[in-house]
Amino acid sequence: GLTIPEEYGGSGYTYVELIVVLEEMGKSLLCAPYFSTVALAANAILTAGDDAAKKELLPGIASGETIATLALTEDNGRWDVDGIQLKATKAGDNYRLDGHKMFVIDGGIANLFIVVARTDDGIGFFAVEGDASGLTRKNLSTMDQTRKQARLDFDNTPARLIGATAEAQAALTKTLDLAAVALAARSKVLV
Numbered sequence: 001g002l003t004i005p006e007e008y009g010g011s012g013y014t015y016v017e018l019i020v021v022l023e024e025m026g027k028s029l030l031c032a033p034y035f036s037t038v039a040l041a042a043n044a045i046l047t048a049g050d051d052a053a054k055k056e057l058l059p060g061i062a063s064g065e066t067i068a069t070l071a072l073t074e075d076n077g078r079w080d081v082d083g084i085q086l087k088a089t090k091a092g093d094n095y096r097l098d099g100h101k102m103f104v105i106d107g108g109i110a111n112l113f114i115v116v117a118r119t120d121d122g123i124g125f126f127a128v129e130g131d132a133s134g135l136t137r138k139n140l141s142t143m144d145q146t147r148k149q150a151r152l153d154f155d156n157t158p159a160r161l162i163g164a165t166a167e168a169q170a171a172l173t174k175t176l177d178l179a180a181v182a183l184a185a186r187s188k189v190l191v
Contacts, residue, residue, distance in 0.1 A: 070116070
């Protein structure tokens with residue numbers, strides 16, 4: 001909860017303090033779902049600009065009860081908007097997801113996924129519970145065993161839109177920029 005605002009159960013510190021913590025985690029080669037939860041998922045929720053989602057999802061992350069991650073990449077391995085193929089279809093007040101995501105960091109243990117999917121209006125962030133119907137996960141074999149990854153398959157899986165699709169591309173860009181800073185800080189001592 002270090003960089004999560006106090007109103008959502010966090011400490012309200014800045015990225016400066018987070019960088020100090022990440023450098024120490026990198027120095028000790030900490031194998032924990034901190035990067036996926038804080039630098040990816042929490043930042044996605046914060047940048048999406050959805051106050052209701054922040055109130056609902058961030059307190060669990062801040063308290064450490066929620067392990068979360070961002071599901072973005074697919075078979076093409078691209079980390080940009082053009083690489084997103086997973087389809088989100090409107091279903092009443094919510095959405096249904098169909099497709100899959102690859103290389104999801106800590107996807108095998110997360111209980112909350114922030115999934116980037118394509119709608120008729122563009123891309124959007126979607127919250128998916130770890131036990132949602134139609135969601136299956138498969139752990140991937142990786143060379144770096146300190147960074148566990150998984151494949152997620154979505155088959156008519158219920159999801160809630162976070163924020164507006166009109167702002168999702170800018171929010172994704174900011175999320176990935178913040179994640180790059182966090183990853184660089186965590187890796188700094190390894191260089």
